Amino acid sequence: MxxxxxxxxxxxxxxxxxxxxxxxxxxxxxxxxxxxxxxxxxxxxxxxxxxxxxxxxxxxxxxxxxxxxxxxxxxxxSPYPTLPTPPVVTEPVEVPPTPPVVTKPVEVPPTSPPLPMGWLTGVFLSYAIIAWILTTLKIPSWVWVFLSVGWLMVTIAASEDSESGQPWLMALIFAGAIAGWVLGNEAGGMITALVWGGVGLGLGAMAGSESPAKGVIGLLTIMGIAAIAGLIAGTKKGDWLSSLVGGGFGSIMGLMLGIILDAIFRSRAKLGTGSLLGLVLGGWIGAWIGAGKQAMMRVIQRMQPEVIIAAWGAIAVVAGTVAQMVAGEKLLASYNGFYTFLILAITSGLGLSFGWWLAH
CATH class of the missing domain: 1.10.287.110 (DnaJ domain)
Known part of the structure; x- marks a missing residue:
């Protein structure tokens, strides 16, 4: 060319x-x-x-x-070739140096580290309610020993750096297990206490860890079926084995119905909202039906006001543990682990003593 x-x-x-x-x-x-x-x-x-x-x-x-x-x-x-454009050279502009700005440091008067009084009050009241309920319900003495050891573990966990999340996990597992045992012991005796203690342990583990949503739904389904079957077995008012079978069959039917609903409403997820809800509700309803039509009614009639008191005790266990953890985090911002442990141990110990004194 x-x-x-x-x-x-x-x-x-x-x-x-x-x-x-x-x-x-x-x-x-x-x-x-x-x-x-x-x-x-x-x-x-x-x-x-x-x-x-x-x-x-x-x-x-x-x-x-x-x-x-x-x-x-x-x-x-050609005799007159096109010359390249010469680069533009700019001379640097000298900027006179600015004198440094000297500021005098502001003197802040020393203040004593603040105590999280609100959370410490919550720790005290929660442990007072726990002690009062355990004494009122005449819980066996070995539970007091287990509770004392667990309380010490939670206090130690609250005195450690909780950025890793492990202290939260350990404390909530303990709280869930104790809460489930206390409530189950009053609702259906030792068998229900053991089953509900395991269910509470699992719930505490889920609350203290970052579990995927589908895993949580699956565990809730299994725990709900186990809780109903454990209550039936403890009260001996129905067939707990049929309750387990009914829960499994109900889970399958609920899941299938949920998948159909997700397809009708064009859910984009593999397991949409309808599928997950169908899994949980189907399992729980199936366990209820599998126990027998009148079994759950007889169980409810058997339950006395002590179950309501035990439920408050279960809530107090979890609330006290969470309050202790939050108070520990706030105390660690101003104190070291030893002083944090000392403050939390004294607060929760006084709460237990006060609740025991009220019950007597």
Whole structure:
């Protein structure tokens, strides 16, 4: 491709052609020839399979470098070649240095570290309610020992750095297990206490960890069926084995119904809202029906006001543990672990003593 000598080529175009050949503007004619040969060797269409996408791309690239070479060769061969645009050089402007600003430090009067009185009050009241309820319900003495050991563990956990989340997990597992045992012991005796203690342990573990939503729904389904079957087994007012079977069958039916509803409403998730709700509700209702029509009514009639008191005790266990954890975090901001442990141990210990004194 030839270009007439009187045809003017802009600097922008010349620089673009140099760039196509991977050259700096102002290169000699011999450098342009060498760059063209090198690029042509790489992008020649005969090097690629016939009628392929790569050959089509190579043909376009080969035409581009050929046009750039012909244009630069014609321009450099003319008596008046296009000169590259010289770079603009600006002289640095001297900025006089600014004097440093000297500020006097503000003197802050020393203050004593604040105590989280609200949360410590919650710890005291929660443990007072726990002790009063355990004494009123005549809980066995070994539960007091277990509670004391657990209370010490929670206090130690609250005195440690809880950024990892492990103290939260340990404390809530303990709280859930104790709460489930106390409530189950009053609702259905030792068997229900053991089953509900395990259910509470699982709930505490879920609350203290970042479990996926589908995993939580699955565990809630299993725990709900176990709680109903454990209550039936403890009170001996129905067939607990049929309750388990009914819970499993109900879970399957509820899941299938939920999947159908998700398909009707075009849920994009593999297990949508309808499926998850169907799984939980189907399992719980199936366990209820499997125990027998009148079994749950007889269980409810058997329950005395002590169950309500036990429920308040279960809530107090969890509330006291959470209050102790939050108070521990706030205390650690101002104190070390030992003083935090001391404050929490005294607060919760006084609460237990006060609740025991009220019950007597």
């Amino acid at each position: 030839k270009i007439k000598e009187d045809q003017q080529i802009s600097n922008v175009e010349i620089e673009k052609y140099y760039k196509i050949l991977n050259l700096e503007p102002g290169a000699s004619l011999e450098e342009v020839r060498q760059a063209y040969r090198h690029q042509a060797l790489i992008w020649h269409p005969d090097r690629y399979p016939q009628n392929s996408i790569l050959q089509a791309e190579a043909e376009a690239k080969f035409k581009e470098i050929s046009h750039a070479y012909e244009t630069l060769k014609t321009d450099l061969s």
